[in-house]
Amino acid sequence: MTAKIIDGNALSTEVRGQLAERAAALTSVGITPCLAVILVGEDPASAVYVRNKVAACEKAGMISLRDVYAADVEPALVFARIAELNADPSVHGILVQLPLPKHFDSEAILESISPEKDVDGFHAENVGALMQGNPRFIPCTPYGVMKMLESAKVPLKGAEVVIVGRSNIVGKPMAMLLLAQSCTVTICHSQSRDLAFHTRRADILVAAVGRAKMITGDMIKPGATVIDVGINRTAEGKLCGDVDFETAKEVAGVITPVPGGVGPMTITMLLANTLEAAERSLK
Numbered sequence: 001m002t003a004k005i006i007d008g009n010a011l012s013t014e015v016r017g018q019l020a021e022r023a024a025a026l027t028s029v030g031i032t033p034c035l036a037v038i039l040v041g042e043d044p045a046s047a048v049y050v051r052n053k054v055a056a057c058e059k060a061g062m063i064s065l066r067d068v069y070a071a072d073v074e075p076a077l078v079f080a081r082i083a084e085l086n087a088d089p090s091v092h093g094i095l096v097q098l099p100l101p102k103h104f105d106s107e108a109i110l111e112s113i114s115p116e117k118d119v120d121g122f123h124a125e126n127v128g129a130l131m132q133g134n135p136r137f138i139p140c141t142p143y144g145v146m147k148m149l150e151s152a153k154v155p156l157k158g159a160e161v162v163i164v165g166r167s168n169i170v171g172k173p174m175a176m177l178l179l180a181q182s183c184t185v186t187i188c189h190s191q192s193r194d195l196a197f198h199t200r201r202a203d204i205l206v207a208a209v210g211r212a213k214m215i216t217g218d219m220i221k222p223g224a225t226v227i228d229v230g231i232n233r234t235a236e237g238k239l240c241g242d243v244d245f246e247t248a249k250e251v252a253g254v255i256t257p258v259p260g261g262v263g264p265m266t267i268t269m270l271l272a273n274t275l276e277a278a279e280r281s282l283k
């Protein structure tokens, strides 16, 4: 029997429809949710992501502003633009596309965004709030994963979760969210001894390493839920995840595909956070 697939595109369509209704309700009282996206440099993948985010905003009845800077821009110009967006009451969310060029202090840039507009949830204040179990904005990718687990009715209480990857953007916040749902959480990384020993124990396996097809079927417990956060491009330009889908789907009970899995849900939760920020501005 092959695994049940969680369709991130279908779930996104459903959730974005609900968000569009809330956005329309806000617009009718004079507030249209607005996301400002800042892109530095010409990385083609980043340009595609930013274009997708802007298009998704507009489709959901939200406004998006886009500022694009040359890769060698003076960081002071970007700081100044962020300060302007922080002070603008018509802007509800600010996102600086990562990675930034090497001459940027990324941490300083993220800390300069007003925590009330930090829809990525990357500001230290928002990271701390999430860790204390009192989140202001949940980082979009782990938030999308939680929605996918909920939609597939995957039991969380007491589940053995293994996360492969310890990034600030995915691995760490993912661990905090699953811990808050009473999972038993293990975080593995590049220095972990005997990775397969850990992954084979997982009821829920989250792959967020950034190495194509590194999680194979033999590393998965039969019937497990496998969440693939990886976005890797093959030599032929095709998109593939961190999970070897062909072998994994024969063992897993539930699995997410790439493309059409976590990626679209990341954008959906960015819209959700922007809408939430706009709704808070009413109160």
Ligand SMILES: Nc1nc(=O)c2c([nH]1)NC[C@@H]1CN(c3ccc(C(=O)N[C@@H](CCC(=O)O)C(=O)O)cc3)C=[N+]21
Residues within 6 Å of the ligand: 048, 049, 052, 095, 096, 097, 098, 099, 120, 140, 141, 231, 239, 258, 259, 260, 261, 262, 263, 264, 265, 266, 267
């Ligand atoms: N400040 C910041 N916030 C981010 O959330 C952020 C970022 N920087 N930098 C880059 C990563 C990557 N990311 C993706 C979002 C959607 C898809 C997505 O929709 N992927 C589609 C395919 C898109 C395609 O064909 O390329 C899919 O998986 O089906 C992928 C990747 C957000 N990121």
